[in-house]
Amino acid sequence: MKRHLISAADLTRDDAVLILDTAEEMARVADRPIKKLPTLRGLTVVNLFFEDSTRTRISFEAAAKRLSADVINFSAKGSSVSKGESLKDTALTLEAMGADAVVIRHHASGAPYRLATSGWIDSAVVNAGDGTHEHPTQALLDAFTMRRRLVGRDAGLGKDLNGRRITIVGDVLHSRVARSNVHLLHTLGAQVTLVAPPTLVPIGVETWPCEVSYSLDDVLPKSDAVMMLRVQRERMNAAFFPTEREYSRRYGLDGDRMAKMPEHAIVMHPGPMNRGMEITAQVADSDRCTAVEQVANGVSTRMAVLYLLLGGSEPAVTTTPAATRTEESK
Amino acid sequence: MDTQQHTDSMRPVLDAQDIARVLTRIAHEIVERAKGADDVVLLGIPTRGVFLARRLAAKLEEITGTKIPVGSLDITMYRDDLRMKPARAIGRTEIPGDDLDGRLVVLVDDVLFSGRTIRAALDALGDLGRPRAVQLAVLVDRGHRELPIRADYVGKNLPTSLRETVKVQLQEEDGRDAVLLGQRTTPEAGQ
Numbered sequence: 001m002k003r004h005l006i007s008a009a010d011l012t013r014d015d016a017v018l019i020l021d022t023a024e025e026m027a028r029v030a031d032r033p034i035k036k037l038p039t040l041r042g043l044t045v046v047n048l049f050f051e052d053s054t055r056t057r058i059s060f061e062a063a064a065k066r067l068s069a070d071v072i073n074f075s076a077k078g079s080s081v082s083k084g085e086s087l088k089d090t091a092l093t094l095e096a097m098g099a100d101a102v103v104i105r106h107h108a109s110g111a112p113y114r115l116a117t118s119g120w121i122d123s124a125v126v127n128a129g130d131g132t133h134e135h136p137t138q139a140l141l142d143a144f145t146m147r148r149r150l151v152g153r154d155a156g157l158g159k160d161l162n163g164r165r166i167t168i169v170g171d172v173l174h175s176r177v178a179r180s181n182v183h184l185l186h187t188l189g190a191q192v193t194l195v196a197p198p199t200l201v202p203i204g205v206e207t208w209p210c211e212v213s214y215s216l217d218d219v220l221p222k223s224d225a226v227m228m229l230r231v232q233r234e235r236m237n238a239a240f241f242p243t244e245r246e247y248s249r250r251y252g253l254d255g256d257r258m259a260k261m262p263e264h265a266i267v268m269h270p271g272p273m274n275r276g277m278e279i280t281a282q283v284a285d286s287d288r289c290t291a292v293e294q295v296a297n298g299v300s301t302r303m304a305v306l307y308l309l310l311g312g313s314e315p316a317v318t319t320t321p322a323a324t325r326t327e328e329s330k
Numbered sequence: 331m332d333t334q335q336h337t338d339s340m341r342p343v344l345d346a347q348d349i350a351r352v353l354t355r356i357a358h359e360i361v362e363r364a365k366g367a368d369d370v371v372l373l374g375i376p377t378r379g380v381f382l383a384r385r386l387a388a389k390l391e392e393i394t395g396t397k398i399p400v401g402s403l404d405i406t407m408y409r410d411d412l413r414m415k416p417a418r419a420i421g422r423t424e425i426p427g428d429d430l431d432g433r434l435v436v437l438v439d440d441v442l443f444s445g446r447t448i449r450a451a452l453d454a455l456g457d458l459g460r461p462r463a464v465q466l467a468v469l470v471d472r473g474h475r476e477l478p479i480r481a482d483y484v485g486k487n488l489p490t491s492l493r494e495t496v497k498v499q500l501q502e503e504d505g506r507d508a509v510l511l512g513q514r515t516t517p518e519a520g521q
Contacts, residue, residue, distance in 0.1 A: 018419060025404070025420045033429070034457040039407040307407075312417030 003124040003315040004116040005305055008136040008184040013160060015317040016187055020144050021157050022304035023297070029066060030300070039311055040069035043100040048090070049128070050076040050106045055271060055295065056128050056138075060103045063302035069310075072099070087111060091120040099123045101310055109133035109176075124309045132174050132235070138270055139180035141301040143188055145294050146225050149266050162189035167219050169195045169251060170229030170278050173202045174236070177270045178229060182210045193219050197251065199240040216251055220260045227268040228253055228278045244277060254280040258288065266290050337497060340512030344486060349469065349507045352485035353382070356467050357389035359483050364434055367394050369462065371430060373403040375439045375451055376421035381502040382469060383438040399426035403437065403458075408450035423454070430459035436483075440498040442468040445479035470509055472496050 005011075011019070029035055045064040047057050057073065064071045074094070076082060081090060087106075094102060101124040104112045109131030116125035129135040147156040150164055166185050172178045172194050185192050186209035193211040194201065205212055213219050220226065231247065241247045253267060261267075267283055269291045275281050283289055308316045344352070361367045367390055374383030380402045387400035404421035406412075427433075437451050448466060455464060467483035472490045490496060490511070497510045 022420055025422065028423060032458060036457065037407045038453070039412065307420075308417050310417075311407075311412055312415055313413055314416045316417035316419070 003309050004112075005124075005126045005136055005309065005317075006113050006116055007127070007134045008139045008180040008187075009134075011136070011184065011187060011317065013187050013189070016140070016143065016184060017158060017160055018316060019140055019301070019304050019308060020147055022308060023140075023144050023301040024148075024153070024157060026066075026303040026307070027297070027300040029303075030296070036066055036068060038068050039307060040064070040067040043069045043310055044072060044098055045069045045101045045103060045306065046072045046074055046094050046097075046099040046123075047128075048074045048094065048102050048104045050081065050104075050111070051129070052077075053105055053129065055298075056105065059295070059298040060126075060128060060137075060302050062299045063306055064101075066299070066303055067306055069100075069306070072097070087115065088118070088120055091115055091118070095121040095123070101126060101306065103128045105129045107131055124315070126305060126309070129176055131176065132179075133176050134180045134183075135176040136180050136184070137298070137302055137305055138177050139184040140305065141294055141298040142177075142181055142227065142268060142270070143184055144297050144301050145268065145290050146190075146266070148297070149290065150224055150264070160188040160190075161185060164190045164224045165193070165222055166190050166225045166227065167193045167195055167223040168227045168229065169216060169253070171200050171231050171240075172196045172205070172229065173200045173240070174232040175229050178227075179208075181227065182208050186210065193223075195219055195251065197241050197247070216253075216257065217260065220257060221262065223261060223265055225266050225268055226253065226261060227270070228273075229270070230272065230274055231277055248277055252278050252280065253283050255282040258283050258286070261288075268294060270294065337499070337510055337512070340495075340497060340510035342508050343488060343496075343511050344470075344509035346501075346507035349485070349509070352469065353385050354389055356483045356485060357386055357393055360386075360390065360436060360465075360467070361393050363465075363482070367398060368396070369433050370398055371426060371433045371435050371461075372398060372400040373425075373435055373437055373451075373455075374400070375437065375447060376402055376404050377503060378498055378500050379437075379439040381500045382440060382467075386436075386438060386467065401426040403451055403454055405447060405450040405454050408453045410446060410450065423458075425458060430455070430461045432460075432462050434463050434465065435461040436465045436467055438467045440469050440500075441496050442466070442471045442479075442481050442484075443474060443496075445475045445477035448479050449477050469498060470496055 061071050103126045105128040112127035112130050168178050182192050195213050195216050267289045364370055372383040372387050374380035383400050387398040390398045401424040402422050404423045406420040465482040468481045469485040470488050471484045472488045493514050495512050495514050499508045501507050
């Protein structure tokens with residue numbers, strides 16, 4: 001039995017809506033005097049982080065703790081991994097310690113898939129970002145934020161994002177957030193447009209279920225949500241655009257550009273923000289920017305994912321990666 | 331709660347009028363026991379307990395002339411059999427007013443059976459506040475308790491065998507009001 005969340009593309013529309021609805025109920029736990037549910041008592045969640053990430057790690061940690069699971073943080077720095085241990089041996093160690101779920105972030109695309117399908121461990125695997133591949137829980141929390149803002153908190157229950165126009169701007173090439181969002185938003189019925197300089201659009205984007213544009217100003221008036229991506233300097237080993245100032249002028253979101261968006265449209269950012277680069281302080285601090293909300297929603301969404309994967313005798317969502325599904329059906 | 335079997339083969343035990351009468355009686359009993367129902371908060375357990383709680387609140391308002399706070403208490407996350415079944419969708423918990431501290435909470439459910447649902451509800455309440463007292467109102471008590479729990483207000487005591495199933499239908503969810511008794515077709519344990 002597989003119980004993993006590796007890619008946003010593995011989720012059906014009903015799975016995704018169930019996760020968002022569950023997250024909506026989980027969000028209410030934060031308003032209670034005792035912000036804790038006993039549901040995952042006695043289960044162990046290991047945060048296995050091969051790459052630096054504070055916000056995703058503490059978000060998963062908070063989510064697991066609110067569900068009463070025990071949390072073990074394992075970061076590659078200063079651990080046996082820096083002494084040359086392989087992913088397999090690390091996995092076997094975690095298995096021996098009795099991990100029920102492994103939340104993994106890895107610099108190599110496909111590492112979570114390998115962990116989930118290798119047979120090294122029995123525990124559930126949740127992808128918390130792998131290389132430039134996917135970051136499914138970020139896409140889920142983004143969709144959750146959009147549904148709340150664009151459809152409504154209670155009105156949104158059971159609904160998807162049918163017909164909403166979502167624009168994703170910036171470094172799509174290096175962004176696992178963009179890739180997961182395109183898959184999930186398409187599944188939820190939204191129309192996605194990617195806006196980036198041609199050098200930052202990945203090869204093969206024509207097979208993605210989305211449009212591509214090179215002009216931010218053309219797309220802004222037709223957007224219900226605009227998601228600004230961070231320019232990932234640490235992944236850039238070539239000159240993708242002439243200067244930062246030029247990038248900022250053509251693809252950055254400032255107050256004047258925000259004024260071109262429809263009245264109800266929101267500005268999103270997965271963080272961390274580079275103020276002055278892809279987003280100005282004026283936009284980042286405005287009511288229309290949901291960056292801080294997204295952090296809070298991240299905990300609720302991850303609680304929903306952990307609950308639905310671990311809470312029952314079998315997971316409530318069909319998250320078996322497509323490849324293993326076909327293998328099993330043979 | 332929900333059985334797969336067809337309700338055609340089930341025998342009606344209470345009809346719409348019976349249910350209305352029973353709820354009126356329970357409302358009067360609550361007022362009598364609480365000496366006015368000033369601090370009463372009704373919490374229904376999803377799904378059908380919530381509808382019953384709303385109906386009870388309406389009856390209490392007719393009797394006392396004051397508005398009775400009514401909400402819902404989902405117990406999914408507190409169940410003791412979570413790991414025995416596939417993960418299930420969770421329902422809505424809605425606490426009316428500011429909090430439950432010092433209030434008289436009346437839990438409302440459709441069928442009282444093993445008592446495990448109510449045990450979970452008491453655990454959930456403990457995380458939400460400290461009521462002055464907690465009471466339990468059920469439409470049907472079918473017996474076979476597995477825990478030391480009893481109801482304060484019972485619509486109908488319905489002695490059953492474990493091979494029988496009890497199904498409550500309410501207008502809001504099922505399109506009609508009825509309590510039905512039938513034979514279990516699958517050997518699955520009760521609710």
